[in-house]
Amino acid sequence: MSPLALLSQGSAQNHPYRSIPVPSDAPFELKPSPEKGWGAFAIRRIERGAMILREKPLFVIRKPHEEIMEEDVWTAFQQLAPSEKQQFLYLRYNGSRPFTHMSEAFAENSFAILNSTRPQATDRPIHGLFLLHSRFNHSCIPNSKVPTTDGEVISSFATRGIAAGEEITICYGDDFECRTTHDRHRELRFVCDCKACLTGTPFQQLSDMRRTLIRGLEYLKRGVDLNGQRQGSASPIVVDSKLKKAAEDFSIPLSARLIYGLLTMFLLEEEGLLDDFMIKRLNPSILQVAAWFETESNARIASLAITQETWLERLCMAFRLYGREDVADHAIAAGLRMIWERSESKSSRPKSKDSRLELKNSKLELMVRVE
Numbered sequence: 001m002s003p004l005a006l007l008s009q010g011s012a013q014n015h016p017y018r019s020i021p022v023p024s025d026a027p028f029e030l031k032p033s034p035e036k037g038w039g040a041f042a043i044r045r046i047e048r049g050a051m052i053l054r055e056k057p058l059f060v061i062r063k064p065h066e067e068i069m070e071e072d073v074w075t076a077f078q079q080l081a082p083s084e085k086q087q088f089l090y091l092r093y094n095g096s097r098p099f100t101h102m103s104e105a106f107a108e109n110s111f112a113i114l115n116s117t118r119p120q121a122t123d124r125p126i127h128g129l130f131l132l133h134s135r136f137n138h139s140c141i142p143n144s145k146v147p148t149t150d151g152e153v154i155s156s157f158a159t160r161g162i163a164a165g166e167e168i169t170i171c172y173g174d175d176f177e178c179r180t181t182h183d184r185h186r187e188l189r190f191v192c193d194c195k196a197c198l199t200g201t202p203f204q205q206l207s208d209m210r211r212t213l214i215r216g217l218e219y220l221k222r223g224v225d226l227n228g229q230r231q232g233s234a235s236p237i238v239v240d241s242k243l244k245k246a247a248e249d250f251s252i253p254l255s256a257r258l259i260y261g262l263l264t265m266f267l268l269e270e271e272g273l274l275d276d277f278m279i280k281r282l283n284p285s286i287l288q289v290a291a292w293f294e295t296e297s298n299a300r301i302a303s304l305a306i307t308q309e310t311w312l313e314r315l316c317m318a319f320r321l322y323g324r325e326d327v328a329d330h331a332i333a334a335g336l337r338m339i340w341e342r343s344e345s346k347s348s349r350p351k352s353k354d355s356r357l358e359l360k361n362s363k364l365e366l367m368v369r370v371e
């Protein structure tokens with residue numbers, strides 16, 4: 001019987017996925033997930049932060065996603081043991097329709113991994129096929145995450161407590177916290193039915209507003225959109241042209257930068273997306289902005305803000321800075337502009353004679369990378 005016939009059979013007992021080995025200590029089982037094919041379900045409570053699964057790839061293709069061709073997947077497939085070949089073939093039928101090409105099956109079931117054990121910021125990711133992690137279904141408010149790790153082994157972690165019987169989900173998009181329902185569905189090519197996607201509900205409407213706002217705040221902080229580009233005038237995410245220009249000139253004052261950073265955290269928290277990985281990624285730049293204030297009263301409020309108990313309290317305290325200029329504003333703006341111009345021209349520019357600015361530059365680079 002063909003894999004497709006087997007997969008479309010109703011019986012979960014003799015489903016081919018049963019032959020995918022799940023480690024005996026794994027806190028989940030594979031079983032049908034209504035409207036989503038199969039998925040991974042917790043068989044006991046998984047605490048926030050706990051590792052769910054560590055997995056080696058079935059095979060790796062050492063190329064960036066857009067360069068992977070049918071023959072690359074075919075060559076890798078030929079080198080597999082017969083049982084592994086069979087497992088990969090099952091994955092050809094796990095989308096909404098059978099994949100016509102092996103490269104499609106690979107794209108659907110692969111994860112980006114780093115090319116080396118000592119990754120550089122400029123490294124482009126390569127891709128590995130993971131039999132079990134690719135059984136995890138998507139949610140726009142997931143309960144787990146697979147962070148990019150050094151080397152080829154990937155691991156998933158619970159981003160909140162997961163109850164026994166609950167489906168384990170990950171988010172398939174890199175920047176979905178900045179994308180509306182419509183945008184996300186266009187990229188996913190299936191209709192997700194998580195809480196953030198149930199069209200017309202108050203949560204979904206708020207969710208779209210929050211994610212749009214987060215994208216706008218990112219633009220204000222970084223001066224570029226999600227793709228690293230400046231937005232044209234057709235449908236800018238920041239519609240106020242003066243504010244958009246200030247963002248692109250990096251002349252957003254420190255007080256506003258701190259408020260934008262904390263507002264982003266609060267919105268992510270409201271959205272159910274502020275997990276420990278997100279905090280680790282975003283918090284350093286908030287702390288850094290707070291440390292840059294040079295006007296004494298501003299510095300005092302900023303350090304008070306970041307020591308408040310909750311994100312909302314931190315935000316409320318930072319609002320006291322609203323509209324206040326700081327002695328450091330000009331130097332920070334000039335430093336960020338210099339970094340932008342350097343990365344744009346990609347040529348080595350003469351070093352600034354302003355040593356204060358030079359010192360700040362290394363920290364600014366960090367902020368640009370972290371943000």
Ligand SMILES: C[S@@+](CC[C@H](N)C(=O)[O-])C[C@H]1O[C@@H](n2cnc3c(N)ncnc32)[C@H](O)[C@@H]1O
Nearest residue numbers: 036037038094095096108134135136137138192
């Ligand atoms: C990598 S596979 C995930 C495992 C898959 N459900 C299976 O049975 O093997 C991705 C596919 O699962 C389905 N899927 C994943 N998340 C979904 C969701 N939230 N809603 C509907 N379908 C989903 C889609 O068909 C998607 O193309």
